[in-house]
Amino acid sequence: MKIMVCVSKTPDTTAKISFNAANTEFNSAGVAYIMNPYDEWYALVRAVDLAKQFPGSTVTVVHVGRADSDQIIRKGLALEANDAVRIDADPHTALFTAKQLAEHARSKNYDLIFTGKETIDHNGSDVGAMLAEFLDLPFVSYASKMTVAGTTATIERDIEGGVEVVEVKLPFVVSAAKGMAEQRIPNMMGIMKAKNKPLAVVPPVAFTDKAKVTRFELPKAKSGVRMVSADEMDELVRLLHSEAKVI
Amino acid sequence: MCRTSSYLNDVLQKIYIMVLVYIESPKGQFKKAAFEAVTYGAKVAAALKTTCVALTLGNVKDAGILGEYGASKVYNIASSNVETFDSQSFTTAIANAAQALNASVVILSHSANGKSLTGRLAVRLNAGTVSGANAVPTLNGGFKVQKSVFSGKAIAEYTIDAPIKVISLMGNSIPAQKTGHSVAVSALDVAVPAPRVKVISTRTADGHVPLPEAEKVVSAGRGVKDPQNWGIIEDLAAAVGATTACSRPVADAGWRPHHEHVGQTGVAIRPNLYIAIGISGAIQHLAGVNNSRVIVVINKDPEAPFFKAADYGVVGDLFEVVPRLTAAFKKFKAN
Ligand SMILES: Cc1cc2nc3c(=O)[nH]c(=O)nc-3n(C[C@H](O)[C@H](O)[C@H](O)COP(=O)(O)OP(=O)(O)OC[C@H]3O[C@@H](n4cnc5c(N)ncnc54)[C@H](O)[C@@H]3O)c2cc1C
Numbered sequence: 001m002k003i004m005v006c007v008s009k010t011p012d013t014t015a016k017i018s019f020n021a022a023n024t025e026f027n028s029a030g031v032a033y034i035m036n037p038y039d040e041w042y043a044l045v046r047a048v049d050l051a052k053q054f055p056g057s058t059v060t061v062v063h064v065g066r067a068d069s070d071q072i073i074r075k076g077l078a079l080e081a082n083d084a085v086r087i088d089a090d091p092h093t094a095l096f097t098a099k100q101l102a103e104h105a106r107s108k109n110y111d112l113i114f115t116g117k118e119t120i121d122h123n124g125s126d127v128g129a130m131l132a133e134f135l136d137l138p139f140v141s142y143a144s145k146m147t148v149a150g151t152t153a154t155i156e157r158d159i160e161g162g163v164e165v166v167e168v169k170l171p172f173v174v175s176a177a178k179g180m181a182e183q184r185i186p187n188m189m190g191i192m193k194a195k196n197k198p199l200a201v202v203p204p205v206a207f208t209d210k211a212k213v214t215r216f217e218l219p220k221a222k223s224g225v226r227m228v229s230a231d232e233m234d235e236l237v238r239l240l241h242s243e244a245k246v247i
Numbered sequence: 248m249c250r251t252s253s254y255l256n257d258v259l260q261k262i263y264i265m266v267l268v269y270i271e272s273p274k275g276q277f278k279k280a281a282f283e284a285v286t287y288g289a290k291v292a293a294a295l296k297t298t299c300v301a302l303t304l305g306n307v308k309d310a311g312i313l314g315e316y317g318a319s320k321v322y323n324i325a326s327s328n329v330e331t332f333d334s335q336s337f338t339t340a341i342a343n344a345a346q347a348l349n350a351s352v353v354i355l356s357h358s359a360n361g362k363s364l365t366g367r368l369a370v371r372l373n374a375g376t377v378s379g380a381n382a383v384p385t386l387n388g389g390f391k392v393q394k395s396v397f398s399g400k401a402i403a404e405y406t407i408d409a410p411i412k413v414i415s416l417m418g419n420s421i422p423a424q425k426t427g428h429s430v431a432v433s434a435l436d437v438a439v440p441a442p443r444v445k446v447i448s449t450r451t452a453d454g455h456v457p458l459p460e461a462e463k464v465v466s467a468g469r470g471v472k473d474p475q476n477w478g479i480i481e482d483l484a485a486a487v488g489a490t491t492a493c494s495r496p497v498a499d500a501g502w503r504p505h506h507e508h509v510g511q512t513g514v515a516i517r518p519n520l521y522i523a524i525g526i527s528g529a530i531q532h533l534a535g536v537n538n539s540r541v542i543v544v545i546n547k548d549p550e551a552p553f554f555k556a557a558d559y560g561v562v563g564d565l566f567e568v569v570p571r572l573t574a575a576f577k578k579f580k581a582n
Binding site (some may be wrong): 011013014017019037038041094095098118120121122123124125126127128129130132133134138139140141142144154157158159160161162163164165166167168169172175178179210211212213214215216217218219222225226227228229230231233234236237238239240241244246247 | 273278332333334335338357358359360362363364365366367369370371374375376377378379389391394395396397398399400401402403404405406407408409443444445446447448449450451452455456457458459460463487498505506508511512513515519520530531534537538540541542543544554555556557558559560561562563564567568571572574575576578579
């Protein structure tokens with residue numbers, strides 16, 4: 001089976017979020033970057049395990065980004081992907097990114113394409129759906145469990161308040177949510193091997209974006225906490241009713 | 248005479264741009280998100296000085312009530328190919344409707360299914376898109392839509408520069424508003440291909456409001472110490488009329504189901520009321536819950552970081568405080 005895993009780079013979950021003086025760009029000074037957790041913990045790990053189940057399979061990590069992403073890509077290889085492709089462009093929007101990924105995938109005949117359920121920076125959940133549309137493939141989002149037998153996959157996907165069980169034939173695009181796999185730490189052997197695995201850098205295709213971020217702002221800070229004594233729960237309920245007006 | 252004017256209306260509707268809202272109807276019924284989406288669509292249409300039209304797929308009970316929330320017309324596509332969800336058949340149905348009706352803005356809910364449609368539709372319609380919008384677009388100096396980014400740690404304003412726009416609306420962002428009256432439902436005849444994703448079964452917990460839609464959430468963390476102790480959390484949730492949630496380590500340990508895990512790597516929520524019990528308030532937890540309107544924190548440690556993000560705080564042992572709060576809620580409800 002030929003598997004593609006799309007991975008993105010996001011600020012570390014503890015990163016301080018700030019912007020340039022004009023509030024038009026994210027301020028990356030001093031920010032550490034990680035592989036988007038959904039891509040790493042769930043999509044990539046599930047892909048690697050699936051590849052083991054079908055001998056002769058390959059897992060290719062594909063990333064849209066600049067050279068400063070190579071460390072993240074190497075981590076993907078350390079987690080036992082076979083090779084990697086970096087499309088050398090800034091991933092400004094989901095649409096641009098999906099277009100680049102689609103152009104890469106078009107001629108490769110992947111059997112299965114994974115994304116994470118969303119990125120933790122733009123929180124759009126868009127790339128998988130767009131990629132599937134560019135390639136005219138079925139798309140199953142928010143997969144929390146997946147098995148493949150022959151050319152048919154059975155998938156559990158999260159829906160509001162429950163799960164939906166679906167069946168779909170390869171090839172297709174799937175976005176991975178919690179439950180698909182367990183987070184894994186690369187071992188020493190994986191890290192050593194990753195250094196010599198192929199990482200191809202390819203140019204992007206021309207594409208004009210249709211939307212862009214024109215301003216960022218930080219949420220309004222809370223005005224401060226009002227403490228209520230542990231013995232006065234009637235008072236807390238009263239405040240929630242008459243002051244906060246939420247009950 | 249009457250026929251002529253309705254014919255004219257139809258022609259006019261095709262010429263003028265309009266806002267099309269796709270309304271989900273799980274099991275043939277509307278949920279809160281549906282009414283929020285129509286309300287939003289009506290507001291967008293008002294800003295653009297045009298009309299808002301709603302679209303439903305498959306068998307829907309009483310679709311005309313969407314008119315009460317501002318849809319001037321409701322269309323329905325009846326096809327055996329939309330009985331279960333598949334992003335491709337649904338995208339084709341909605342895109343064909345958008346083209347037939349000459350829609351310039353297409354609106355969806357940022358729900359589980361909506362998330363697999365928004366991106367697809369944007370590509371299909373060659374549109375600019377923003378998913379998870381949390382406010383009505385502004386038109387000053389471009390078509391601008393805002394959404395929450397960095398898991399709630401910031402807000403971004405996007406400017407869409409394309410004749411057709413696809414926007415998905417984050418739940419609980421604007422309240423549903425009744426402004427009009429029920430309207431007639433017209434059938435729309437567009438081609439829908441057979442689904443390639445086959446739905447085998449669905450399992451949903453009945454009688455519970457799912458977390459992303461919940462207006463009140465009672466959430467607990469490692470401070471509860473043992474899954475056996477969850478009874479007091481559930482009792483409080485029942486008294487408040489809230490949905491239960493938990494912190495990540497609690498879900499990871501299998502104390503609670505995964506779908507209850509809220510935070511940066513779990514479900515992001517924005518209820519009116521979030522009560523956090525025995526949760527320290529780590530940055531990754533706050534990221535998914537800090538859009539809650541009012542936050543109540545109960546923790547025995549006065550230095551717990553969560554207090555900085557709270558509106559109301561109680562320092563105390565949760566095993567004593569929570570049953571007291573439950574009793575207080577019951578008393579309040581009884582009066
Ligand atoms: C990449 C990444 C992503 C993450 N994503 C998430 C996420 O999405 N969601 C999430 O929740 N976490 C996430 N985390 C984990 C997060 O960093 C914290 O570890 C986690 O939120 C802590 O959970 P907790 O508050 O339940 O437990 P703890 O931090 O152990 O806190 C327990 C709290 O309970 C209080 N307590 C104990 N006993 C009592 C008592 N008897 N009465 C009252 N209070 C009591 C303690 O004072 C303490 O504040 C993530 C971490 C990483 C690295």
